[in-house]
Amino acid sequence: MTGMRLALALAIAVLASPCWAQDYPSRPVKIIVPFGAGGPADVTARQIGSILQENFGQPFVIENRTGAGGVIGTFEVSKSAPDGYTLLMMSNTQTANESLVQASQRKYELMKDLAPIAPVNYSDLVIVVHPSVPAKTLAEFIALAKSQPGKLNYASSGQGTPYHMAGELFKTMAGIDLVHVPYRNSGEARSGVIGGQVQMMIDAVTAMAPNVAEGQVRALATTGKTRSTVLPDAPTVIEAGILGYDATIWLGLMAPAGTPKPIIDKLNAAVNAAVKRPDIVKLWTGQGAVPLSMTPEEFDKYLRGDIVKWAEVVKRFGDRPQ
Known part of the structure; x- marks a missing residue:
């Protein structure tokens, strides 16, 4: 009897789902950002949330x-009711x-416990150094290292963030040994390099460009395949001699x-519609x-490919990254 009730409930849910979508949303929706306030994910979530x-x-x-x-916020969404009223900006x-x-620490599997909705945007990163660093180009910085x-050392907003992973990819491809200094969020990491507590940081162009313009840091290179329209004078890492280097920060909803x-x-x-x-x-x-x-299907494929990409990077620096 219990099995029959369960089957009936599932059948009703399937038949009713178009009605749910028609009425959705009928109450406030929560977008959880598993990162600090003021960073690219937070700013973008507020922009998209306002339009929605x-x-x-x-x-x-x-x-x-x-x-x-980012694990805590992601875990919270993964265990939330699957009704569309709790979303993740990831x-x-x-x-x-x-x-x-490790899966035992995450307590979720991204592609099993969450469903892709849509990507939002991506931006290049920029490698910057404190003005006291005696390197005017990326080649000079590599030689110095x-x-x-x-x-x-180099700063990031925490282990596993795009800034950290871009840094580890840079280290391995350039053949240099830098010490990773993780901060609690991107704002603190940015302050660390601006204040000279760390020598280098890889940050989102969207966030760091004003600091470059003010002379608080020196831009050595951007990380995309082509030059940034915001920092056109900065060569790409590829132009600087590290062929095949490509690292960005992208955002999406699940x-x-x-x-x-x-x-x-x-x-x-x-x-x-919002991003257009x-x-x-x-x-x-x-x-x-x-x-x-x-x-959603294209985003699903994109996510699975990105998981494979960064798994290869993790293999390069081992299971105990700095």
Whole structure:
């Protein structure tokens, strides 16, 4: 009898799901950002949340749930009700954590416990140094690091973040030994390099460009395949001689696994429309961010490919990264 009730409940849920999507959202939606306030994920979540609130007529509330390199906030969403009212603003931190953080510590599997909704945008990173560092180019910095193995350090907003992973990829491809100094969030890491407590940092162009313009840090190179429109004078890492280097920070939305497909599709359509708005495109272009638009299925494939990419990087520096 219990089995029959369960089967009936599932059948009713399947039949009712289009109705849920039609009425969705009928109350406030929470977007959890597993990173600190003021960073790219937080800022972008508030921008997208504002547009979704405008379109749907319901509040989209942003909540920061920091800690453990994005694991705490991700875990909270993975265990939330699969009804579309708790979403995750995630980045390549989450895909890197699949190989960097043991499953027993995460207590979730990204592609099993969460469902892809849509990507939002990506931006290049920039390698910057404190003005006191006697290196005017990336080649000079690499030569300096090779002459002082283990003496220079670089900041990141925490283990597994795009900045950390980009740094480890840079270290291995350049053949240098830098000490990783993880901070609690990107704002503190940025302050560390601006204040000279650390020599180098790889940060989002969207966040660091103003500091470069003010002379607080020196830009050595950007990390994309082509030069940044925001920092056009800075060569790419590839131009500087490290062929094949490519690292960005991208952002996207996920929901708890089991969220009805019609709700996923409704959110996907709304996000894709939001990132194509002329005002958003103009704003992001001025900051160095590029809109991304995919179906949930395309985003699923993208995520799985990124998990493989960063797993290879983790193998290069071992299971005990600095």
